[in-house]
Amino acid sequence: MRLAAIICLTPGVALACALPPSIIMTLPTDYYMLGAAITVAVTGLLATSPRLLPRMTARSLFTRPILLPVTATSYAAWIVLLGLILIGFLGARDPMHNLLTLTIWTVIWVALPMGCTLFGNLWHAINPWTAPIRLTRQMLGRTGNIGLARFGHLPAVAGLFGFFWFYIVSMSPDDPQTLAIATATYWTAIYALGVAEGEDWLQEGEFLTVYFGFISKIAPFWLDMKGSRATLKLGWPGTQILIMPALSPSAIAFVTLALAGLTFDGLRETFWYMGLIGENPLEFTGRSAVIGVNSLGLIATWGLTAATIMAALHAGPMLQRQPALAMAGGPVPHKARPNLMPVMLSFLAIAAGYHAAHYLTTLLTAGQYMIFALNDPLFQGDAYLGLPPFYISMGFLTDQGMMTLIWNTQFALILGAHILAVILALRLTPAGVQARVHFPLTALMVGYTVLGLWLLASPSG
Secondary structure (H helix, E strand, C coil): CHHHHHHHHCCCCCCCCCCCCCECCCCCHHHHHHHHHHHHHHHHHHHHCHHHCCCCCCEEEEEEECCCCHHHHHHHHHHHHHHHHHHHHHCCCCHHHCHHHHHHHHHHHHHHHHHHHHHCCCHHHHCCCHHHHHHHHHHHCCCCCCCHHHHCCHHHHHHHHHHHHHHHHCCCCCCHHHHHHHHHHHHHHHHHHHHHHCHHHHHHHCHHHHHHHHHHHHCCEEEEEECCEEEEEECCCCHHHHHCCCCCHHHHHHHHHHHHHHHHHHHCCEHHHHHHCCCCCCCCCCHHHHHHHHHHHHHHHHHHHHHHHHHHHHHHHHHCECHHHHCCCCECCHHHCCCCHHHHHHHHHHHHHHHHHHCHHHHHHHHHHHHHHHHCCCCCCCCCCCCCCCCCCCHHHHCHHHHHHHHHHHHHHHHHHHHHHHHHHHHHCCCCCCHHHHHHHHHHHHHHHHHHHHHHHCCEC
16 A cells, blocks of 8 residues: 555656636527528528618818728838837747737738728738838839739739648648748748739739629728728628629639638537548647648639539529519520529638638737737847736636627627628629529628538537
């Protein structure tokens, strides 16, 4: 007995799990999903009464001079980016205490898209390529291009896919030095291409510029800049989408990839997906073990997303019938079928809504680290913001009342985005289209609503 007691009290090696905890939502989420599905389906019935659709017109609030030219704000953003890259190399190796990591993944990828969804294209003023490209071309006296415009949005598609792969699949996207190298490399590549082609190419070729430009069209507030003056406008969310031209094939590829990347980012953490690839979510073997399967999963999700959307957009017009043939059940000839491809723009609302809902918890948690890092950028005990030492709190994740509030907010974002997408789809549909044409698209919207809520509510590791 004495020997057993000595053995039990002898210090030894303890194995602890340093991975993020698994999350299991205990709220009655099934009822939320059912209610959301019914709501979206009922919204689709507005196709039978187009007069009930809201009038989506813009209203000017006030006009003011532009305070700072884009060249100045873009140049300042570039200087800040250089400083952040330097911090990535010289600052703390802990990702949650390095300002570069927190700025890229919390501010640029999480907070900024949410801001663009509410207040328009905030990225336009802080794009770190605009001023350097403009000034370099002026110094070189360059006015021509190398023909990159003929590729449309394909360079942005490649950039967005590389971004998703790096963020979701690669080994260490949070490592400050790895992120600093990736950021510097990407900025340099876009800078070189921009100098060769012109700064206007960024609107089609640089994925962040394209992504922020697209989702900012959902904003109820936005600035309309003409010359030296800017007009603040107010309108129903998505009003700007109604005046956009139909998406090109390469732009459609970009939007479907954005939807797929956000979907897979949520899917890969679920118990269901981990079980599908043979991983125990409570004993995850590490990112290196799933690089191959997650790469295939990202590609497969993109393919499935594009295929289902294209199928719905092409199946709807097949249901259109000519009045003279309606009694006989005759379909409209192929050339006379309505074109629903402009409706593809409505999926921008889904991308914006799911982005906000999916990353809401990240904003509430990593946002605290961001404030801490701004106060002490090099993690040396400084207090540049004058804030006293404070502890990062995650306790709200265990509070049922707070988690209910977070879930209800996510639910409202997902449901609101899909209702808006249905309304936009109906507004973007050519005149004279019968209500039945919208049935496949409405069914797809219902499915997307349920999928988005299921991804948020599903147990995750």
